[in-house]
Amino acid sequence: MYVQGVALGALAVVAALAAISGRSLLLAIVYPVTAVAAIALGVVDLAAWLGNAGFAVVLPIGLPTIGLHLRLDPLSAFFGVVINGGVLASSLYGMGLDRAKELTPRVEPLFPLFAAAMNLVLIADDAYAFLFSWELMSLASWALVVAHHTNAENRRAGQLYLVMAVIGTTALLFAFGGLAGPAGGYAFDTIRTQAPTPMIAALVLATALVGCGSKAGLIPLHAWLPLAHPAAPSHVSALMSGVMTKVAIYGFVRIAFDLLGPPAWWWSLPPIVLGAVTAVLGLLHAVFDRDLKRVLAYSTVENVGVIFVALGLALAFRANGQPAAAAVAMAAALLHVLNHSWFKSLLFLGAGAVLHATGRRDLEAMGGLIHRMPRTAAFFLVGALSISALPPLNGFVSEWLLFQSVIAAPALPQSALNFAAPTIGAMLALAAALAAACFVRVYGVAFLSRPRSVEAARAHEAPLMQQIAMGGLALLCILGGLLGALLTEALAPVLKGLVGSGLPNAGTGPTPFSLIAFDATRSNYDAVVIALFVAIASGFTLLVVHRLSARRTRRGPAWDCGFPDPSSAIQYTASSFSQPLRRVYGAVVFSARETVVMPPPGDLRPARFSVVLIDYIWTTLYVAPWRALLRLSEYLNALQFLTIRRYLVLMFVALVILLSIAAVTI
Amino acid sequence: MIRGYEISHLLAGVMLVTSFALLYQERIAAVLKTFAAQSVALALAVAWAAYTQDRSELFITALIALCLKGIVIPVALYRMVVRLGIHREVEKVVGVGIALMVGLALTGLAQALLLKVVQGTAGHAREDLALALAIVLLGFLMMILRRNAVTQVVGFMSMENGLILAATGARGMPLVVEVSVAFSVLIALFVFAVFVFRIRERFDTIDIEALDRMRGDAR
Numbered sequence: 001m002y003v004q005g006v007a008l009g010a011l012a013v014v015a016a017l018a019a020i021s022g023r024s025l026l027l028a029i030v031y032p033v034t035a036v037a038a039i040a041l042g043v044v045d046l047a048a049w050l051g052n053a054g055f056a057v058v059l060p061i062g063l064p065t066i067g068l069h070l071r072l073d074p075l076s077a078f079f080g081v082v083i084n085g086g087v088l089a090s091s092l093y094g095m096g097l098d099r100a101k102e103l104t105p106r107v108e109p110l111f112p113l114f115a116a117a118m119n120l121v122l123i124a125d126d127a128y129a130f131l132f133s134w135e136l137m138s139l140a141s142w143a144l145v146v147a148h149h150t151n152a153e154n155r156r157a158g159q160l161y162l163v164m165a166v167i168g169t170t171a172l173l174f175a176f177g178g179l180a181g182p183a184g185g186y187a188f189d190t191i192r193t194q195a196p197t198p199m200i201a202a203l204v205l206a207t208a209l210v211g212c213g214s215k216a217g218l219i220p221l222h223a224w225l226p227l228a229h230p231a232a233p234s235h236v237s238a239l240m241s242g243v244m245t246k247v248a249i250y251g252f253v254r255i256a257f258d259l260l261g262p263p264a265w266w267w268s269l270p271p272i273v274l275g276a277v278t279a280v281l282g283l284l285h286a287v288f289d290r291d292l293k294r295v296l297a298y299s300t301v302e303n304v305g306v307i308f309v310a311l312g313l314a315l316a317f318r319a320n321g322q323p324a325a326a327a328v329a330m331a332a333a334l335l336h337v338l339n340h341s342w343f344k345s346l347l348f349l350g351a352g353a354v355l356h357a358t359g360r361r362d363l364e365a366m367g368g369l370i371h372r373m374p375r376t377a378a379f380f381l382v383g384a385l386s387i388s389a390l391p392p393l394n395g396f397v398s399e400w401l402l403f404q405s406v407i408a409a410p411a412l413p414q415s416a417l418n419f420a421a422p423t424i425g426a427m428l429a430l431a432a433a434l435a436a437a438c439f440v441r442v443y444g445v446a447f448l449s450r451p452r453s454v455e456a457a458r459a460h461e462a463p464l465m466q467q468i469a470m471g472g473l474a475l476l477c478i479l480g481g482l483l484g485a486l487l488t489e490a491l492a493p494v495l496k497g498l499v500g501s502g503l504p505n506a507g508t509g510p511t512p513f514s515l516i517a518f519d520a521t522r523s524n525y526d527a528v529v530i531a532l533f534v535a536i537a538s539g540f541t542l543l544v545v546h547r548l549s550a551r552r553t554r555r556g557p558a559w560d561c562g563f564p565d566p567s568s569a570i571q572y573t574a575s576s577f578s579q580p581l582r583r584v585y586g587a588v589v590f591s592a593r594e595t596v597v598m599p600p601p602g603d604l605r606p607a608r609f610s611v612v613l614i615d616y617i618w619t620t621l622y623v624a625p626w627r628a629l630l631r632l633s634e635y636l637n638a639l640q641f642l643t644i645r646r647y648l649v650l651m652f653v654a655l656v657i658l659l660s661i662a663a664v665t666i
Numbered sequence: 667m668i669r670g671y672e673i674s675h676l677l678a679g680v681m682l683v684t685s686f687a688l689l690y691q692e693r694i695a696a697v698l699k700t701f702a703a704q705s706v707a708l709a710l711a712v713a714w715a716a717y718t719q720d721r722s723e724l725f726i727t728a729l730i731a732l733c734l735k736g737i738v739i740p741v742a743l744y745r746m747v748v749r750l751g752i753h754r755e756v757e758k759v760v761g762v763g764i765a766l767m768v769g770l771a772l773t774g775l776a777q778a779l780l781l782k783v784v785q786g787t788a789g790h791a792r793e794d795l796a797l798a799l800a801i802v803l804l805g806f807l808m809m810i811l812r813r814n815a816v817t818q819v820v821g822f823m824s825m826e827n828g829l830i831l832a833a834t835g836a837r838g839m840p841l842v843v844e845v846s847v848a849f850s851v852l853i854a855l856f857v858f859a860v861f862v863f864r865i866r867e868r869f870d871t872i873d874i875e876a877l878d879r880m881r882g883d884a885r
Contacts, residue, residue: 648810655806656775663779 001055001072003044004123007037011116019109027108028099034112035091038084041119045080048072050490062128069125069187074493075258076122078334079250082341083122085476086243087115089469090235093349096465097235106147107233114140114239118247127176127186131169134251138165138215141244144236145228157227164214164224172211172251178204179259188259195261205267208255209274215248217301218308219278220617225301226285230293230361234352237293241300242345246337249307253333256315257498265319265414271312272417276424278305279431281617284585287438287578288592288613291361292351295442296344299387302431303340306402307333309424313405314499316417323501325408328517330499331491332401338487339394339480343386346473350380353462353470354446358455363574365453366446372459377447379470384439386477389432392531394480397515399432400525401488404517437581445574452568482527485515575611582611590614671794674718677711678797678831682773685804688824689769690762694747694816698740701820705735708827715834724834730848731830735823739855743816746859752814765811769804776800794831801828819858826851 014033018026048054054072062068072080094111097103117140120133142165146158178200179191196204214221229241256267282301289295310333317326353376354369355361370377382393389395406428409421451457461467480487485506492502505516514526561570575582586592590613597608642650684704691697709732716724780796805825809818826847 645810645813648806652806652810656772656803659775659779663775663782 001057001070003040004072004119007040008116008119011037011112015109015111015113015116018112019105022105024099024103027103027105028095028097030108030112031091031094031097034115035088035095037112038087038091038115042081042084042088045072045077045084048077049074049081049493056125062132066126066128066186068129069189070123070129071125071188072123074497075253076250078491078494079246079337080119080122082246082338083115083118083243086239086246086341086345087118089345089349089473090239091115092469092472093235093238093352093466096463096467096469098463104147106149107144107236110140110143110147111236114144114236118243121247122250125188127180127188127191130251131172131176134172134247135169137244137247138169141228141232141236141240144232144240146231147233147236148231151231153227154231157224157231161224161228164221168211168214168221170211171207171214175204175207175211175255178207179255191259192261198264201260201264201267204260205256205270208252209270212248212252212255213274213308215251216245216304216308217278217282218274218304219281219301220621222278222282222301223618223622226289226294226297229297229300230291234293234348234355237297237352238345238348241297241348242341245300245304246341249304249311249333249337252308253311253498256311257318257330263315263319265316265412265417268312268314268316268319269416269420271308271315272420272424273312275305275308275310275312276427278302278308280305280427280434281589283431283434283438284581284589285615287434287441287581288575288586288590288611290363290574292354292363292366292442292446293348293361295363295438296347296351299347299435299438300340300344302435303336303344303387306399306428306431307336307340309428310336310402310405313402313409316409316412316414317405318499320412320414322408322411323499324504324518325405325411326499327495327501327503328401328408329405330495331488331503332398332405334491334494335401335484335488336398339386339398339477342473342476342480343383343395346379346383346470346477347387349466349470349473350376350383353466354380354459356462357459358453360453360455363442363445366451366456367449367453367568367571368447368451368456369459370447372456373461375467376462376470379467379474380447381443382474382477384443386481388436388439390436391525392478392481392527392534394477394484397481397484397488397525397527399428400515401517402428404523408518434581437578441574441577445572445577449571450568452571452573482531483513484525484527485509485513488515586613590616671718674711674714674794675797677707677714678794680707681711681801681827681831682797682804685801685808685824685828686766686769688808688820689765689804689811694752694814695744697817697820698744698747701824702736702740704824704827705731705740708831709736711831712834727830727834731827734848734852735827739823739852742855742859743819746862747816750862752816760811765807769807772803772807773800776803798828798832801825801831804828815858815862819855819862822854822858823851 010033014030018030054074054077056069056071059068059070091111094108114137117133117137121130121137124130124133142158142162145161146154148154149158176186178196180186181194181196181200183194185191185194209218210221212218214224217225229237232240252271256263256271279302282298282303282305286295286298286302289298310329314326314329314333317323317329351361353373354366357369357373357376358366360366386393386395389399403425406421406425409424410418412418412421451459462470488503489506492506495502503516505519509516509520509524509526511526511528513528514520514524517523517525582592582594593612595608595610595612597610599605599607681704684700684707687700688697688704691700709728712724712731713728716722716728776799777796780792780799802825805821805823805828808821808824812818812821830847
C-alpha cells in the first residue's frame with residue numbers, strides 16, 4: 001500500500017516537474033522514473049495476485065461524506081500486473097527516444113500521469129474514485145492523442161475520442177447510479193451488499209456495456225479507436241491499445257461479475273453477440289486497411305471482441321451454476337487480456353520502430369525491412385505469430401481455452417445460448433483465420449519483399465533500449481505460450497473471486513506444463529511437447545533438405561517471371577494481397593466496389609485502380625445522428641433570437657402548462 | 667361577527683381585483699395608481715396577518731410594503747413617466763376582453779391547483795395561497811401583455827406583491843429574507859429606471875420593440 005502511494009506520488013511529481021520545466025533533461029527522466037514505478041507497482045500487484053495479500057483503506061480525501069476508498073484484491077492485482085507490464089515496456093521504449101529531437105512537453109509529462117491514472121482505476125473502491133480516475137485516464141490519453149495537433153487528422157481523432165469518452169463516462173455514471181440505488185451507497189462494499197431489481201440490473205448492464213465498451217472498442221462504439229490509437233506517439237499507442245482497453249475490460253468485469261450480484265442467464269447475450277460481431281468486423285477492417293498502426297488498432301478491436309465473448313460465456317455458465325465451465329471461460333478472458341497486452345504492445349512498439357525508421361505508416365511504402373532492421377523484424381514476427389494464435393505461443397493458449405468453453409456451451413439449458421454457441425464458434429474461427437491472414441499480409445508486405453519506397457530502402461535498426469523493450473515482450477510471448485498452464489493455474493485466486501472456482505482439473509496432466517480445461521481425456525494442451533515436436537520436426541526437415549540439396553546457400557537474383565523490371569510495383573501489394581478476402585467479404589459487409597480506369601490504346605496515362613469501401617456502422621450510427629442533430633439545432637437556433645417579450649411568453653406558457661398538468665394529475 | 671380570515675380574505679380579494687384592473691388600465695398614470703392601491707392593500711393584508719397571528723415582525727413587512735411599494739416606487743415611476751412625457755400614452759398588445767378572459771382562466775387554474783395541492787391545511791390558508799398564486803400569474807401576464815418598459819416594471823412588482831402575500835399567508839418567509847427581497851426589488855427598480863432612461867435617450871421611445879429593431883430582427 002505504501003509502495004503504491006510512493007510510486008503513484010513519484011509519477012505525479014515527475015509529471016508535474018516535466019510539465020513545469022519542459023527542459024529535455026526533465027522530459028527524458030520521465031521514462032526511467034515511470035519504469036521504476038511500474039516495476040514497483042507490478043511487483044506489489046504480482047504479490048497481491050499470487051499471495052492474495054491485498055489491502056483496503058479509506059482515505060479522508062475526495063467527496064466529504066464518501067472519502068476515498070482504495071482496495072487491492074486479486075482481480076485488480078491481476079489487471080495491475082497487465083498494466084504495469086505494458087507501462088514498463090513502453091517506458092523502456094521511451095528511454096530509447098532521441099532526447100534532442102523526439103521529446104516534447106506535449107507528450108512526456110502526460111505519460112506518467114496516464115500510467116498513474118490507469119493504476120488508480122484499478123484500486124478505486126468507490127464509484128467516485130473510479131469515475132474520477134477513469135476520467136483522468138481519458139483526459140490524459142486524449143491529450144496524448146492530440147499531442148501532434150498540427151495534423152488535421154489527429155485533431156479529428158481527438159475530437160471524436162473526446163465525444164465518445166464523454167458518452168462512455170456518462171453511461172458509467174448512470175451505471176453506478178443504478179448500482180448505488182436510491183440510498184446512494186457509492187462505496188463498492190455497500191454496492192455489493194444490495195442486489196438490484198432485474199430492471200435496474202438490465203439498465204446497469206447496458207450502461208456498463210456502453211461505458212466500458214466504448215473505451216474498449218466494442219462495435220458499434222469502436223469508431224474512435226482506430227483513429228485515436230494510431231494518432232498518439234507509438235509507445236503511447238502501445239499503452240492505449242495494449243493496456244487502456246484492458247482497464248475498460250476490468251471495469252466491465254468489476255461491474256458485471258462483482259458489483260451487480262448473481263447474474264441472470266440473459267446478461268450473457270449482449271457481450272457474446274456484440275463480442276462476436278466485433279471480432280469479425282474488427283478484423284475485416286484490419287485486413288483491408290493500409291495504415292500499419294490502424295491495422296493494429298483494428299486488430300485490438302477484434303481482440304476486445306474475443307475477450308467479451310469469453311466474458312459473456314463466463315456469465316452464462318455462472319448464471320447456470322456451472323462454475324467449472326465458467327472458470328474456463330473466465331480464464332480464457334483473463335489470459336487473453338494478459339496475452340493481448342503483451343503482443344499488442346510488442347506490435348505497436350515494432351510499428352513505432354518502423355515508423356521511426358521509415359517515417360511512413362502506409363504499408364505500401366514499406367517492404368524489405370527484414371534486411372535493414374533484422375531484430376525488430378524478428379520481434380515483430382513473434383508478436384504476429386502470437387496474435388495469430390499459433391502454438392506454442394501465448395495467443396494460442398487463451399484462444400484454446402476460449403474454444404473449449406464455446407464447445408461446452410451447448411450443455412447450457414437455454415435454447416438461445418445453445419443455438420448461439422455454434423454460430424459464435426464459427427465466427428470466432430473466422431476471426432482467427434482472418435487474424436492469421438491479416439498478419440501474414442502485414443508481415444509479408446512490410447518486412448519481406450523489396451523496398452517499396454526510398455524511405456524503406458534507407459531504414460535503420462531501432463535504438464538498443466527499444467530493442468530491449470520489444471525483446472522483453474517477445475520473450476514474454478514465448479514464455480507465456482510455453483508456461484501457459486502454470487499461468488492459468490496461477491489465475492485460481494482471481495477465478496475463485498469472480499466465478500467461485502478455479503479450473504477443475506488443473507495440474508492433473510501428464511506433465512506440469514499440460515493445460516487441462518475440463519478433464520485430461522477430453523481437453524489437454526501441452527505447449528512444451530508441441531514446441532519440442534515443432535522444433536524437432538523442423539530441425540529434421542531442415543537437415544534433410546540441406547543434405548539433399550547443395551550444401552551452401554547461394555544468393556542470386558530473384559526470379560522475375562521474365563520481366564526484367566526492377567520496379568517494386570510488380571510485387572504483391574497490401575491491397576492486392578487482401579483482394580480475395582475483399583471480394584468474398586468486402587462486397588457483402590462494406591459494399592466494396594473496385595473500379596479500374598483503363599486509358600484507351602495510345603493514351604499514355606497510367607491505368608488507375610481504386611477501391612471504395614462503405615463503413616455502414618459509421619454512416620448509420622455516427623454520421624446520420626450527427627446530421628440529424630445539426631438539423632435540429634438549426635431549427636432550435638431561432639430560439640436564440642427572440643424578443644424579450646417572447647421569452648417571457650415562452651416561460652409563462654411553460655409555467656401554465658406545468659401548473660395545468662399538476663392541477664389535472666394530482 | 668367577522669372572523670379573522672374573512673378580513674384577510676377580503677384584502678387578498680381586493681389585491682386580486684386590482685390585479686385585474688392593472689390588466690385593463692390603458693393609461694400609464696392609471697396603471698401606477700392601481701399598483702399603489704394594490705400595494706396598500708398588501709400592506710393592510712400583511713398588517714392584519716401580523717395582528718391576528720401575533721407576529722409583530724410582520725408589521726415591519728407591512729410598513730416596508732406601504733412605504734416602498736405604496737408610495738416611493740409609484741411616485742418615482744410617476745415622476746419618471748412625467749419627465750418622459752408619456753403619462754397619457756396608451757399601449758396594449760391584445761384587447762381588454764381577451765386579456766381579462768385569460769386572466770380569469772389563470773385565476774381559475776390557480777384556484778383549481780391550490781385547492782387540490784394543499785388539501786391538508788386549514789381552508790382559509792389555502793384560499794389565500796390560491797389568491798396569491800393568481801396575483802403572481804396575473805402579474806406575469808401583465809408583463810407579457812404590455813409593450814411599455816414602465817408597465818412591465820409594474821407587472822414585475824405586482825408579481826412580487828403576490829409572492830409576499832403568499833409568504834405571509836403561509837407563515838413562511840423570515841424577516842431577513844423579506845427585507846432582502848424588498849431591497850432586491852428596489853434595486854431592480856433602479857436598474858429598470860436607468861435602462862428606461864437609456865432606452866429613451868437612444869430611441870426616443872420606451873416601447874421595448876425598439877430594442878428588437880436595434881438588434882436587427884424586428885418582426
